[in-house]
Amino acid sequence: MTVAIDKTVRELAVENPASTRVFEKLGIDYCCGGNRSLREACENANLQFDQVLDSLEKADQATRGTQKDRDWQAEPLTSLTEHIQSTHHKYTREEIARLGPLLEKVCSVHGRNHRELLEVREIFKGLAQELNAHLMKEEMMLFPYIVRAEAAVAGNGPLARAPFGSVQNPVSMMEHEHDSAGNALRAMNEATNGYSAPADACISYQTLYQALAAFEADLHQHIHLENNILFPRAVAIEKEC
Known part of the structure; x- marks a missing residue:
């Protein structure tokens, strides 16, 4: 290439x-x-x-010559939504549950000397609340509709009108919430100097920063799959119904 x-x-x-x-x-x-x-x-x-x-x-x-990353442009949308839920949604929920208590622990020990931890804790709390609600909306409302739209295009019955109208409406909402999540990730990254643990960081402190960096990378990939592949394809396939 x-x-x-x-x-x-x-x-x-x-x-x-x-x-x-x-x-x-x-x-x-x-x-x-x-x-x-x-x-x-x-x-x-x-x-x-x-x-x-x-x-x-x-x-x-x-x-080249190796097993390449899965081409989600060529996969059914049903498979992509299943992948996002079983991989990224699952990971996000598990890490939110793990990182919240770990943040509290590290803040209680190091927060006085490293005030940026308190800022990260507040940002993460807000992000966690937003993401939990966001994932639920996708799983309960948007993804099932996308699956039904794909089935309708394949000839498996008509597509019933959704209460939200066009799929572009929830897509726009999800993209807006993705922007908000991206801003939160950026703020945490900047507050921690790219998740660089200070010299006096204990093992829990180091583990926290490593986990937050991994959380950020996974959410970037998660949002990429939705914003850049799933959503544009969903909008296009709805027009075929």
């Missing part, structure tokens, strides 16, 4: 899933802010465009 420099970050992430690992490592937003060109994204992140381009080429070359 020769990286097309005129494409957006979103388009590159969709066409070559291996590129998302490069973007994640370099701090390039490929989920909520993926509509920027690669050059613009590099400028915003203070990165050398040619070096990023080289990293993307190497990531693609490394996957």
Whole structure:
């Protein structure tokens, strides 16, 4: 693959899933802010465009001849919604339940000397509440409708009108909530200097920061799959019904 420099970050992430690992490592937003060109994204992140381009080429070359990441553009939407729920939704819920108490523990010991922990705790609390409600809305309302729309296009009966009207309405709401989650992740990342534990950090403190960094990376991938693949395809398939 020769990286097309005129494409957006979103388009590159969709066409070559291996590129998302490069973007994640370099701090390039490929989920909520993926509509920027690669050059613009590099400028915003203070990165050398040619070096990023080289990293993307190497990531693609490394996957040649190996089992590549699953191409969700080619998979049924039903399979994609199942994957998001069983992988990302499950992980998010489990980590929210684990990280809340761990944050409290670390704050009680280190919060006096590291005030940024208190800021992270408050941000995470708000994010956890928003995400729990967000996941429920997707699982109870949006995803089942997408599955029914796909079935209707396949000839398995007509698609009943949804109470929310067009699928674009809940999609817009979910995208707005994704933006809010992205802002919360960014704020925690900045408050912790990229989750860099201080010299006096205990094992729990270090574990917390490692887990928060992993939580951020997974949520980026989660949002990417929805914003850049699931939602556009859902809007398109509804028009075929």
